[in-house]
Amino acid sequence: MGVIDLTPGELLAGNFEQLEIFLISRLPRLLAILCTGIGMSVAGLIMQQLCSNKFVSPTTGATISSAQFGILLALLFMPASTLWSRAIFAFATAILGTWIFVWFIQRIQFKDVVMVPLVGIMFGNVIGGITNYLAYKYEMTQALSSWLVGHFSLVLKGRYEIVWLTVPLVVLAFLFANHFNIVGLGKDFSKNLGVPYNLVLFSGLTIAAMITASIVVVVGSISYIGLIVPNVVAMYKGDKIRGTLVDTALFGAIFVLVCDMIGRIVIAPYELPIELIVGILGSLIFIGLLFYRLKHGRKAIRLGSAGTGCCSAMPNLKGGADQ
Amino acid sequence: MHVQELTKQYDGKTVVDGVSFAIPKGKVISLIGPNGAGKSTVMGMISRLIAHDSGLIDFEGKDIGKWKSKELSKRLAILTQSNNIQMKLTVRELVTFGRFPYSGNRVTPEDQKIIDRAIHYMELEEFQDRFIDELSGGQRQRALIAMVIAQDTEYVLLDEPTNNLDIYHATNMMKIVRRLCDELGKTVILVLHEINYAAFYSDYICAFKDGKIAKFGTVEEVMTKENLSQIYQVDFEILTIAGKPLSIYY
Numbered sequence: 276m277g278v279i280d281l282t283p284g285e286l287l288a289g290n291f292e293q294l295e296i297f298l299i300s301r302l303p304r305l306l307a308i309l310c311t312g313i314g315m316s317v318a319g320l321i322m323q324q325l326c327s328n329k330f331v332s333p334t335t336g337a338t339i340s341s342a343q344f345g346i347l348l349a350l351l352f353m354p355a356s357t358l359w360s361r362a363i364f365a366f367a368t369a370i371l372g373t374w375i376f377v378w379f380i381q382r383i384q385f386k387d388v389v390m391v392p393l394v395g396i397m398f399g400n401v402i403g404g405i406t407n408y409l410a411y412k413y414e415m416t417q418a419l420s421s422w423l424v425g426h427f428s429l430v431l432k433g434r435y436e437i438v439w440l441t442v443p444l445v446v447l448a449f450l451f452a453n454h455f456n457i458v459g460l461g462k463d464f465s466k467n468l469g470v471p472y473n474l475v476l477f478s479g480l481t482i483a484a485m486i487t488a489s490i491v492v493v494v495g496s497i498s499y500i501g502l503i504v505p506n507v508v509a510m511y512k513g514d515k516i517r518g519t520l521v522d523t524a525l526f527g528a529i530f531v532l533v534c535d536m537i538g539r540i541v542i543a544p545y546e547l548p549i550e551l552i553v554g555i556l557g558s559l560i561f562i563g564l565l566f567y568r569l570k571h572g573r574k575a576i577r578l579g580s581a582g583t584g585c586c587s588a589m590p591n592l593k594g595g596a597d598q
Numbered sequence: 599m600h601v602q603e604l605t606k607q608y609d610g611k612t613v614v615d616g617v618s619f620a621i622p623k624g625k626v627i628s629l630i631g632p633n634g635a636g637k638s639t640v641m642g643m644i645s646r647l648i649a650h651d652s653g654l655i656d657f658e659g660k661d662i663g664k665w666k667s668k669e670l671s672k673r674l675a676i677l678t679q680s681n682n683i684q685m686k687l688t689v690r691e692l693v694t695f696g697r698f699p700y701s702g703n704r705v706t707p708e709d710q711k712i713i714d715r716a717i718h719y720m721e722l723e724e725f726q727d728r729f730i731d732e733l734s735g736g737q738r739q740r741a742l743i744a745m746v747i748a749q750d751t752e753y754v755l756l757d758e759p760t761n762n763l764d765i766y767h768a769t770n771m772m773k774i775v776r777r778l779c780d781e782l783g784k785t786v787i788l789v790l791h792e793i794n795y796a797a798f799y800s801d802y803i804c805a806f807k808d809g810k811i812a813k814f815g816t817v818e819e820v821m822t823k824e825n826l827s828q829i830y831q832v833d834f835e836i837l838t839i840a841g842k843p844l845s846i847y848y
Binding site: 324327450452453456457459460462463466467468469470471509513514515 | 645646647666667668669670671672675676677678683684685686687688691695696698699702703729749
């Protein structure tokens with residue numbers, strides 16, 4: 276599915292030109308899509324569990340905007356920066372941004388769960404604002420726009436390999452799944468079971484931030500996945516991370532793959548950035564989810580009030596991405 | 599476990615002031631007292647959830663701060679009021695966490711047996727695959743107690759276990775506390791607001807006032823008209839019902 280038709284038959288038959296396109300563009304793209312879907316949804320899952328808040332995700336937790344800020348810094352200070360040096364900057368700022376956010380929400384102790392993502396969105400927009408200001412000042416807006424709106428069209432062999440980092444990080448997350456669950460149940464709860472709360476909390480956030488940053492560096496910002504996918508899976512499978520991590524990862528991968536296909540079909544042979552498709556589909560699914568929960572179960576009231584907050588936050592999210 | 603000259607200050611204000619006592623093993627000990635008397639803070643300190651400023655907490659011959667967190671969690675379990683679980687975990691998954699200090703991520707068949715027993719003991723079999731956030735307050739408390747039973751500790755500390763429960767569930771909770779002590783041989787320490795529950799179901803009462811211990815002794819020793827009137831600053835009458843001294847206050 277692209278400008279040039281590829282068929283499995285000719286590939287297998289050894290059509291050299293087709294094989295080349297396949298290896299240089301199509302295969303990397305597919306792998307990047309899968310890694311993105313898996314990575315973003317797992318990062319969202321970890322952050323939701325650790326903060327015990329269903330509305331926290333890399334987007335609403337300032338992780339993505341921090342990573343973009345890091346990329347800008349790399350572009351400013353090292354104009355000849357390679358993918359790797361940009362990634363290192365993005366890792367550092369993403370981790371730092373997420374830590375500051377979580378440290379902040381722990382100090383304040385909000386009564387209302389909606390406040391946490393709202394503060395995260397505000398914090399993210401502040402960082403985004405600084406990023407934009409610096410980008411304007413040093414005439415970097417064009418260079419930066421590629422990381423503000425996520426898309427797969429620049430994924431080619433040799434410039435996407437960093438997304439592979441998500442794989443070992445997701446495995447790491449799986450190994451510590453029970454730790455994350457226990458920490459999500461509270462400080463006293465984890466101390467009772469002999470789990471070092473702060474250590475697990477901040478290393479978990481580090482894992483989530485690194486996953487996010489490695490995706491932002493290659494693909495750009497992709498919102499919603501970290502928010503929706505874990506929520507949808509948790510509805511059916513519960514919150515035990517060991518039981519849901521694989522489902523979350525698979526569902527996330529399929530979701531992004533489908534979104535990418537839609538983006539390539541709608542105005543073929545051109546393509547729409549994945550961020551746009553995910554944004555549209557994601558917000559629709561999210562609203563659907565809220566209505567579903569309103570109709571079913573006792574938690575309707577709690578989630579209903581939470582929903583108003585999140586819907587009002589949506590224009591914010593999109594506004595940030597469109598600029 | 600014994601405690602010497604325990605002190606805690608918050609913002610220069612002393613909330614626990616030179617508290618010393620020894621916990622008798624295999625008994626139920628209730629900490630009572632007016633709001634702000636320091637009982638919950640003491641509970642927090644002897645369960646290592648709150649750091650103490652000065653004094654000594656000797657747990658099984660070793661300072662509580664010197665224990666490895668994991669080792670301690672095999673000997674001492676604490677349930678606080680802040681356990682309002684919003685997560686979609688099943689009862690069984692929660693109880694399984696009680697085995698975490700022992701087996702970590704790998705749950706052995708031996709652990710499964712202990713988990714089964716804990717669920718059976720709390721009569722939660724029919725709920726074990728239900729999500730905790732779908733249960734009633736009483737059932738949720740029982741699930742948490744089942745987790746503590748699976749944790750298999752000698753000491754069980756409960757911070758206001760009857761809080762937010764109606765009379766039926768609160769009374770059942772206290773009966774469970776009694777059984778933990780009598781049938782499973784645990785030392786149970788609780789913070790209680792309801793004096794008569796403390797009087798009826800515990801062996802010892804430790805009464806706090808203004809960050810100090812006002813009285814520590816057997817139920818009969820503490821539950822006198824003079825003691826209670828002095829601690830709570832209201833008038834008390836003591837009646838003996840079913841062989842236990844119960845109080846009426848007005």
